[in-house]
Amino acid sequence: MKYNGALLFFVFNLLLAHDAFAQKKVSISGYVKDASTGEDLVGANIYVEELKTGVATNVYGFFSLQLLPGTYHLQITFLGYNTIEETLELKVNTTRTFQMQLADIQTDEVVITAERSDKNVQSTEMSKIEIQVEQLREIPVLFGETDIIKTIQLLPGIQSTGDGNSGFYVRGGGPDQNLILLDEAVVYNASHLFGFFSVFNADAIKNVSILKGGMPANYGGRLSSVLNIQLNDGNSKELHGKGGVGIISSRLYLEGPLKKDKSSFMIAGRRTYADVLAQPFLNDRVRGNRYYFYDLNAKVNYILNPNNRLYLSGYFGRDVFSFKDNTSKSLNPPTFNSDWGNSTVTLRWNHLFSDRLFSNNSFIYNDYKFTFGGGISQLNFKFHSAIKDLGVKSDFDYFLSNKVKLKFGGLATHHTFNPGAASVGLSDQEIKLTSQNRLAIELAAYLSSEVEVSDRLNITMGLRYSAFDAIGPYKEAVYDAITGAPTFDTLRYSKWQSMHWYHAWEPRLAFRYLTSPNSSIKGSLTKNAQYLHLASISGGTLPTDLWLPSSKYIKPQIAYQAALGYFRNLRDNKYESSVEVFYKPLKNQIDFMPGTNLFLADEIDRNVLIGKGLAYGLELFIKKVKGKLTGWIGYTLSKTTRTNPPLNNGNPYFPRYDRRHDVSVLATYHLNNKWKFSAVWVFATGIAYTPTVGRYFGNIGIEGINAQNIMPFFDVITIYPNEYNTARLKPYERFDISVIYKPEPKKEKWWNGEWNLSVFNAFNRKNPYFIYNDTDVEAGVNERKMVYFPILPSVSYNFKF
Amino acid sequence: MHLKAIWYISSWLVLILVGCTAPYDRPLPDYESELVVEAYVNQLNPLLNYAIITKSLPYYDKNFSVTAVTNATVTLFEGQMTDGEIQWKSNTIAFEPVSGIEGIFAPPISHPFLATVGHYYKLVVQSEGQTATSISYLPNVVPIDSIWVDNIFNPKADSTEPFLHFTFTDPGDFGNYYMVSDYRSSRSNFPFLWGAADRIAVTDDALFNGQTFAYGSIFPDDYNDTVNMYLISIDQQTFNYWQSYDAAQNNGGPFSQPINVKGTFDHARGVFQAMAIAYKKIIIQKP
Secondary structure, three states: OOOHHHHHHHHHHHHHOHHHHHOOOEEEEEEEEEOOOOOEOOOOEEEEOOOOEEEEOOOOOEEEEEEOOEEEEEEEEOOOEOOEEEEEEEOOOEEEEEEEOEOOOOOOOOOOOOOOOOHHHHOOOOOEEEEOHHHHHHOOOEOOEOOHHHHHOOOOOEEOOOOOOOOOEEOOOOHHHEEEEEOOEEOOOOEEHHHOEEOOOHHHEEEEEEEOOOOOOOOOOOOOEEEEEEEOOOOOOOOEEEEEEOOOEEEEEEEEEEEOOOEEEEEEEEEEOHHHHHHHHOOOOOOOOEEEEEEEEEEEEEEEEOOEEEEEEEEEEEEEEEEEOOOOOOOOOOEEEEEEEEEEEEEEEEEEOOOOEEEEEEEEEEEEEEEEEEEEOOEEEEEEEEEEEEEEEEEEEEEOOOOEEEEEEEEEEEEEEEEEEEEEEEOOEEEEEEOOOEEEEEEEEEEEEEEEOOOOEEEEEEEEEEEEEEEOOEEEEEEOOOOOOEEEEEEEEOOOOEEEEEEEEEEEEEEEEEEEOOEEEEEEEEEEEEOEEEEOOOOOOOOOOEEEEOOOOOOOEEEEEEEEEEEEEEOOOOEEEEEEEEEEEEEEEEEEOOOOOOOOOOOHHHHEEEEEEEEEEEEEEEEEOOOOEEEEEEEEEEEEEEEOOOOHHHOOEOOOOOOOEEEEEEEEEEOOOOEEEEEEEEEEOOOEEOOOOEEEEEEEEEEEOOOOOEEEEEEEEEEOOOOOOOEEOOOEEEEEEEEEEOOOOOOOOOOEEEEEEEEEOOOOOOOOOEEEEEEEOOOEEEEEEEEOOOOEEEEEEEEEO | OHHHHHHHHHHHHHHHOOOEEEEOOOOOOOOOOOEEEEEEEEOOOHHHOEEEEEEOEEOOOOOOOOOEOOOOEEEEEEEEEEOOEEEEOOOOEEEEEOOOOOOEEEOOOOOOOOOOOOOEEEEEEEEOOEEEEEEEEOOOOOOEEEEEEEEEEEOOOOEEEEEEEEEEEOOOOOOOEEEEEEEEOOOOOOOOOHHHOEEEEEEEOOOOOOOEEEEEOOOOOOOOOEEEEEEEEEOHHHHHHHHHHHHHOOOOOOOOOOOOOOOOOOOOEEEEEEEEEEEEEEEOOOO
């Protein structure tokens, strides 16, 4: 029996579950909400003083505790809210909704962490960081745009490849190995403006968390991380709004009740407007050219009754770029139009089967589309590619006892991959090229339990089974088994016919052992499978990148991760600190030979190079969570390699995003109610690249009448070493500052505003994003670097009403 | 309006700061020069069978002139496939330096040579103790079916503009590779060296196998131009060379992997290609 572990897992749970049946217990369950908005609070703590135990609300704001009948003193705590202390006489199963009031003044005495003050030490979860949205707003920003992904890049173990990239790389994983969820819907491309900004509008967001490892069994489908973003539900008490005006964009957010305390909505929009404002000042040639992006988030929810609640949320965003040369005398002036973006829709139903069994059931649609088209003179072209998912998902939280909590559930997703369709027209001829759509079903089921074995030891065990079926209709080209040459025969698969089936058992184990009341050792062992792959030769993420399913030639990616950490809180939980080490081997990592054509190639799979990877490292994190000065220092020492036999002579090489050292410091100082100051300092080893070593002349020609009067023609061809990514760009360093000024709010005034002045890269360090060669016959060849962001001040005005 | 203008100017002042460049200094990598060969044989024009032998340079070398190799020995072998093996003829052709232009070697003028369709050719270059070899196959000639000019009135320019077209028909079997070039000159039907011709396209027949394919100019041509059009059939390794050659023109930048051109020689960079040339000429005349 290969999976005796599964049996052991169930037996273990049953043995520990005896607590649930030992004596007749009653439960107290319910929700914790913001008293002023009615928003569910995720991760709020309900602590029973007498038992020295407690529980946190789940991601839907629900909690359940099983207690013997009696009188208990409860404490409910949450970020920046006044603690609720309540004495309850519990005789029968009880349902309560706790309404928490925002704390007016944040002083040294007010806990400003989202979790219970010692959660860092007490919880079994490791490698997980929650970001408070309020904290996001205080961090220095680029062009006045609060950016979640740029903020998480400041955390240890999470790296970027430079200023102009919203992709992130977690513990040696590629950019496609991050599961990015927006209200449970997958976001395939999380960036606007080719990676300068993320698609997430901070105004609309309630909760952000990132898991870098120790992934519990309820998450899967990606190898390296889960970035889980939840949208606000909307104020169920009264109509409110907020927004901001920045240098390149403005935002507006509205929320309010549709039916007080029963139903609410929120809607948030954002658009850049440099294109609109610039029009009057552009000359005739480029007038009408524009680039802009916009996004829209919306959500409504309805409480049917205490046991049933419906949510409908969605996101729609697009980047739009158009160019036309108005002064061209050409028959068809040069034109270029492109747009790309994500759409998501999530319909959720929260159902309470009992005070111990909570369920969340979701119907999810998401897509990502990219199109471009245009023409010049006699040439016209169009192209589009897309990926589309339709899925259902059910998750159950079963509060078996205060010592055993179970999670179980499953999902089914239908994927449609459209690798591209294009038409190219030239005068009287039009060529249409269409890659076949590829269809697949992805399935998963999981069971996970968190068990309090003793006062010191907590164990979370989980098992996830995932499966992937590439299905028809599809025509698969047949190649000679020996030579690999095309036979020009095809295998035809009918609708829903299984083509290639893969599956994996993914065990997940995590433990916490308290070494003292304020310190613990945590560890985790996980296996993850990933069935979708990003076909990219950029080493980063671009709007043009294609997602591919596992197929005959592309096996699912597999990662194993072992992590061990020591967590300690200092000075009455004022400081949280941790040291984590991780070791992460990766299988079936895909890459491509340089120059591989990924455009409209029906048989991209056959060009995929399958290799392996390895990442290991050490992460140090110290965070100050109380007081006027808050922030963190993170340091990562890590090494990431890939081995792919046709590349680098079969030897391991460093991927572009491997950085040996990575330091981030974030500090925020709350001087008083009017002034806040923040600073960020980042230092990281330069990214890996392959340097040019030589050059020669190619395609040599001579034009002339005789040898004395000739004109040479040639191209300069660069030579790279056979080794791959052998050099490093100079280290990346950046210092950002911001000042937030909030005029004294007046009680009678319905409008509150604040000014945010940020200086990005205040030391004007010219960090290289990439280098290129400037070739000039007279001056020779000179190496130059491209710098995206030198010193960049910006100002924005944010308001609430 | 005044405020709007100030706002606009100040915000765009910020924007134009974005995206600057600066010199980048770092230690230069070690590199030893290599032999580079660019050689052609064809079945149509004996003057266009030649080899250019040069040496590569360290990338940041200040020398920017062609580093011709003058002391090379260049030998051409001809062979045919028999029972799955190439049988090479015993009589070879020794290329000689072309007088007046260093680094160019060609068959002796006294023994003009033309390649034969269906034959294999092997070029062996020896220089400074190194030997580099490459083999190329000369496929069948695919003729140009027709060539003509469309004159289209452009109201924006208030004039008629000529667009050149030509067609050819691909043989039905897969695996044909083409290079399309033109050379605009009224003095000569062929360039002195192939680099003086414009390489319009290098393609395989995957998209038009067995069909008539039409090429047309994207941009207007010029009246009175004399256009020498070549449809050159090549073998697969030559096609791979030019594919990677064109891809390598985009080297550099954050979103590309560095591409080394896939040379056809075993111990040198560059290409040796046998070319089956189909040729037509047209003079673009005003209607």
